[in-house]
Amino acid sequence: MKFIIRAICLSALLSFTSWAQQVPLDRVAVIVDQGVILESEIQALIDEVKRNAETNDQSLPSDRALRTQAIERLILKSLQMQMAERMGIQVSDPQLEQTIANIAASQDASVADLRQELAREGVSYDDYREDVREELIVGEVRRANVRRRIYITPQEIESLVKLMDEQGAEQAEYDLGHILIGLPSEPTDADVADARDRADKVIELLKGGSDFAKIAIASSSGSEALEGGDMGWLNINSMPTLFAEAVQGKEKGELIGPIRSGAGFHILKIQDTRGIEKVTxxxxxxxxxxxxxxxxxxxxxxxxxxxxxxxxxxxxxxxxxxxxxxxxxxxxxxxxxxxxxxxxxxxxxxxxxxxxxxxxxxxxxxxxxxxxxxxxxxxxxxxxxDATEKKKEDKASQLLFNRKFQEETETWLREMRDAAYIEVLE
CATH class of the missing domain: 3.10.50.40 (Chitinase A; domain 3)
Known part of the structure; x- marks a missing residue:
């Protein structure tokens, strides 16, 4: 009997030792103010981008470029989650489950269907829940901090209503790709010159036939970089003013830029357009x-x-x-x-x-x-x-808010990033 017990203990010890040798310990990869980013978090995000790229038959840049973008996104998420903690922003389990149910319903599926699909993709449902919770929290933090930076004048609303009246109820839409060669919040002349040079090189690569999404993932400082710079479908009134002025009259496939803004140099590609639609x-x-x-x-x-x-x-x-x-x-x-x-x-x-x-x-x-x-x-x-006059004003106000919210969010994130203590541990 003693022999059996001793054998079992020895077997367990050997199994544990073997497991410990095969599974590397996680480590802190980045220090972000009062928080840290683990190596496993970086790898999980890189793996997710690679899965999405494989699904969409999308080529990717080097692993080093991909890792740099992943770290940058996780830094911004960490800063926002730390701010949420200081602000006391939380998402309860019932609210989270309701949101997930809504996500499933929007895809004509049940939560059970969603769980099965996640399992097929090798994604843990618990991890998915926490990702959704973090997205909700980050959204609340952004709204709370960016909303108060936005001011819309009556003259802006009046001008936009006039423009909408001139355009009538029909409005062309653009599927935009976006690459941002970013600048620090207080750039020097050398910073500006360097960013302009990099933007010109990106334009040359794109004109030479390089893949836009791949370059966006590797080089863009925009918030949609890991999505290949895809901004989705936008009409003139819902995109940033700088972009709206640049895309008018342009056709599918055209490259635009570099365009200078406070955030840096923007490069746009009109990936597609769609026709004139009646707004109901x-x-x-x-x-x-x-x-x-x-x-x-x-x-x-x-x-x-x-x-x-x-x-x-x-x-x-x-x-x-x-x-x-x-x-x-x-x-x-x-x-x-x-x-x-x-x-x-x-x-x-x-x-x-x-x-x-x-x-x-x-x-x-x-x-x-x-x-x-x-x-x-x-x-x-x-x-x-059809919109009444009041509805036109409400819609114009909302469009202006969305436009300014996007612009101010980029500025707010950049300022928060510049003010933070960041240490990447190689």
Whole structure:
């Protein structure tokens, strides 16, 4: 018996020793202010980019260039996550699960389908959940810090409305590729000259037939670098002013730049264009009851309250408006019986917008969780119509905000990066 026990112990020790020899220990690769980036995080991001490139039949630059871009993205993410911690920004598990359910629904799939697809791709569902949680947190940090840097004047709105009127309801769209040769926040003349020289060399390579996405991944300082510089489809009014002026009148396949801005030198490629489309405006008229979880009121109890309200409404025991006036924690709508009035659904947070998209007029939602709390929603009606004058102003204001938000985000990230303590441990 002693022999058997001794043999088992020896076997376990040998197995552990063998495992320890085969699996390298993780290490700190970068120090970022009060945080660190591990080698495993860098490798995981590189592996993800390589998987995506293989799926899309996309060539990639050298591993060194890919690693440099991966480190830079993780540095910015680390800085934003540290700021989120200081600001007390968190995403609860119910909110996270609701977001993942919305992601699956947007692809006409269930969460179970999503989990199966992730498993086929070799991605852990737990890792995926945490990635989504971090994306939500980073989004909140950016909105909180960049929004206050944006100011839109009445004259800007008036000018854009006039431009939209001149263009009418038809607007060409551009699929843009973008490479940014970045500058530090306070560049010297030498910095500018060096960046201009690198931008000119990139233009030469592209004109010589080099792959745009590959060069973007290797060289761009833009936030979409790891996506091959793909900015997606944009119309004139939703892209940065600098780009809007540059692309007008240009055709598919044309290269534009270098264009100088405070961030550096931009190079654009019009990857595709699509025709003139009529703009139709969808508006929804909805009402809701908002219950916010707190130290006293748990997530489950807040959700249960709304489930009980819905049962009372369905049974004719209570009216939605009365319950909203008495219980809703949205001060802007509670006194109106929860009514939000006619609005563009894109103005609502994603969870609320997605819930509305699933409803028919006069239909109620199940309780849904958003960044604001738990909602019981009723869609009163929806309509598709041409924009009114007020709608044009609202749309112009939103387009200006989106344009400035993108520009200010790049500036904010660069300033935060320049002010941080960064040490890459080779």
């Amino acid at each position: 405006i969808e508006e929804v008229n909805a009402r809701h009851i908002l219950i916010k979880p707190s130290i006293i009121l748990s997530e489950d109890k807040a959700k249960k309250m709304l489930e009980d309200f819905k049962k009372q409404i369905d049974a004719g025991e209570a009216k939605f408006a009365d319950l909203a006036k008495e219980h809703s924690e949205d001060p802007g709508s509670a006194l109106k019986g929860g009514e939000l009035g006619w609005a563009d659904p894109n103005l609502y947070v994603p969870a609320f917008k997605n819930a509305l998209a699933q409803l028919q007029p006069n239909e109620y939602s199940a309780p849904i969780r958003s960044t604001h709390g738990w909602h019981l929603i009723q869609l009163l009606d929806r309509r598709f119509d």
